Amino acid sequence: MKILKVLIIDDEAIYRLEISEFLTKKGFEVFEAAMPSLAFDILKKESIDIVILDINLPEQSGLEVLKIIKKTYSDIEVIMITGFGDMSTVIESMRFGACDFFTKPFSLIDIQTSIQRTQRCLQLTRKLKKTELNFALVSRELQQKIGNEIIGKSKAIRDVIDLMSKVAESDKTNVLITGESGTGKELVARGIHYLSSRKNRYFFDVNCSTVPENLFESEFFGHKKGSFTGAFETKLGWFEIADKGTLFLDEIGDLQLNLQTKLLRVLEQKKIRKVGSNKDIFINVKVIAATNQNLKKLVINRDFREDLYYRLSTFVINIPPLRERKEDIPLLLNYFVDHFSKIMKKNIKTIEKEVVEKLTEYYLPGNVRELKNMVEKALILCSDGKLVIRHFPSLEPMQKPLGTHSTETNYNLEEVEKKLIIEALFKSNFNKSKAMKLLKITRQSLNRRLLKYDINVRELKKQE
Ligand SMILES: Nc1ncnc2c1ncn2[C@@H]1O[C@H](COP(=O)(O)OP(=O)(O)OP(=O)(O)O)[C@@H](O)[C@H]1O
Ligand SMILES: [Mg+2]
Numbered sequence: 001m002k003i004l005k006v007l008i009i010d011d012e013a014i015y016r017l018e019i020s021e022f023l024t025k026k027g028f029e030v031f032e033a034a035m036p037s038l039a040f041d042i043l044k045k046e047s048i049d050i051v052i053l054d055i056n057l058p059e060q061s062g063l064e065v066l067k068i069i070k071k072t073y074s075d076i077e078v079i080m081i082t083g084f085g086d087m088s089t090v091i092e093s094m095r096f097g098a099c100d101f102f103t104k105p106f107s108l109i110d111i112q113t114s115i116q117r118t119q120r121c122l123q124l125t126r127k128l129k130k131t132e133l134n135f136a137l138v139s140r141e142l143q144q145k146i147g148n149e150i151i152g153k154s155k156a157i158r159d160v161i162d163l164m165s166k167v168a169e170s171d172k173t174n175v176l177i178t179g180e181s182g183t184g185k186e187l188v189a190r191g192i193h194y195l196s197s198r199k200n201r202y203f204f205d206v207n208c209s210t211v212p213e214n215l216f217e218s219e220f221f222g223h224k225k226g227s228f229t230g231a232f233e234t235k236l237g238w239f240e241i242a243d244k245g246t247l248f249l250d251e252i253g254d255l256q257l258n259l260q261t262k263l264l265r266v267l268e269q270k271k272i273r274k275v276g277s278n279k280d281i282f283i284n285v286k287v288i289a290a291t292n293q294n295l296k297k298l299v300i301n302r303d304f305r306e307d308l309y310y311r312l313s314t315f316v317i318n319i320p321p322l323r324e325r326k327e328d329i330p331l332l333l334n335y336f337v338d339h340f341s342k343i344m345k346k347n348i349k350t351i352e353k354e355v356v357e358k359l360t361e362y363y364l365p366g367n368v369r370e371l372k373n374m375v376e377k378a379l380i381l382c383s384d385g386k387l388v389i390r391h392f393p394s395l396e397p398m399q400k401p402l403g404t405h406s407t408e409t410n411y412n413l414e415e416v417e418k419k420l421i422i423e424a425l426f427k428s429n430f431n432k433s434k435a436m437k438l439l440k441i442t443r444q445s446l447n448r449r450l451l452k453y454d455i456n457v458r459e460l461k462k463q464e
Helices: 013-025 036-045 062-072 087-095 108-149 155-169 185-195 213-221 257-269 295-300 306-312 328-344 353-361 367-381 406-427 432-439 443-452 457-463
Strands: 005-009 029-033 050-054 077-082 100-103 175-178 203-207 246-250 271-273 280-282 286-291 315-318
Touching: 005 013, 005 036, 013 029, 013 108, 029 036, 036 062, 050 062, 050 108, 062 077, 062 087, 077 087, 077 108, 087 100, 100 108, 155 185, 155 315, 175 185, 185 203, 185 246, 185 286, 213 257, 213 271, 257 271, 257 306, 295 306, 295 443, 328 353, 328 367, 406 432, 406 443, 406 457, 432 443
Parallel strands: 005 029, 005 050, 050 077, 077 100, 175 286, 175 315, 203 246, 246 286
Antiparallel strands: 271 280
């Protein structure tokens, strides 16, 4: 282990010597200074770990010296030597970053305990510094990766990347990311976080469609121990976890109406209160929300609060579907082939032209995620290093069932589905939660179908 260097600053030689002898015996390398100017000379030359500092000094007070040391050499831990009963100076020196203290006259045990405590403190702060440094390095790597990870050369995707870096610079602006499922909304949200000054803090993602109504406050704001049955420990809420970082509210369109009201209040007031606490906690969180639904239409149907919509959508980034930026398809195809080849240790030498052609013609309802899944499956099927259309079953023409007309079947199916939904709404007295249970589908899926079939619950209710 490295020998620790201790500097004793005290004008009374007798005390200096006593401490110095004791610490040298204990294996420390000890330096002494009778006044601040000498001490600063030593600090410049030696990399001191611990300073033992008397409060009453010539030239400058111990507190002034403490302030300078903490400002110039933040790695050094300082132990104060104070006069008996001088509690206010002790408190003040702690406030300025001293780690420990003992009072004059002192015994050797006092020095021993104090130096042990300080050594532990030193170890912990150095460990923390190292972790922070590692974290900063990882996050720098991540940033570089993200820059290279959003694949695409279309104007649409270049615009998205441009908007990402602009909004990342604007620290407090809320962002709304819209786009069909699988277009890369989460990827873009993470990208904004890692491009922003919040990159060394948490990016915390919350799926709004799964937030239980009765646990909203406890999850978002946290709770105090014993505030309700089952609250065994004090819990940090998501807003606190994401403090000085980013809170990603995914599938925001699925957040229940009464919960939307609660969320709006926090965003307006920028403070939260833990369940069971009467203290406000101010929060500093960048909120990025995402949805694959048409929020404006939800607002018109009164399924989404208009005021919340405006609060979230200060800055909107829309990611167009992949079928509208077809020039990105070959790039993404190559990228995912490379990606999965490495994972599966396969050597793909060629990709048949027909694969690219068919992919470009294909509607790709699941966007980039669908393409990624298709490539993964194709690589599992491919064994000779040549990717051909046979490896992409969903691109091959569908077999029509004999004796039926497929368009008609589709049409009927949709009619039946629409009727079932309307029926369920009537049965559940227009309560969407009950209707989705009757239909055994998720809220998201119900909302999507209401939009698809243009069913307005309020209008239906009026017709009753
Ligand atoms: N431009 C892109 N370049 C590389 N990978 C991408 C790109 N866009 C999306 N992906 C990848 O596609 C997958 C789906 O992306 P993501 O989860 O961000 O989509 P999403 O819009 O959030 O989808 P959903 O609405 O279903 O949640 C991820 O694996 C992501 O890394
Ligand atoms: Mg997503």
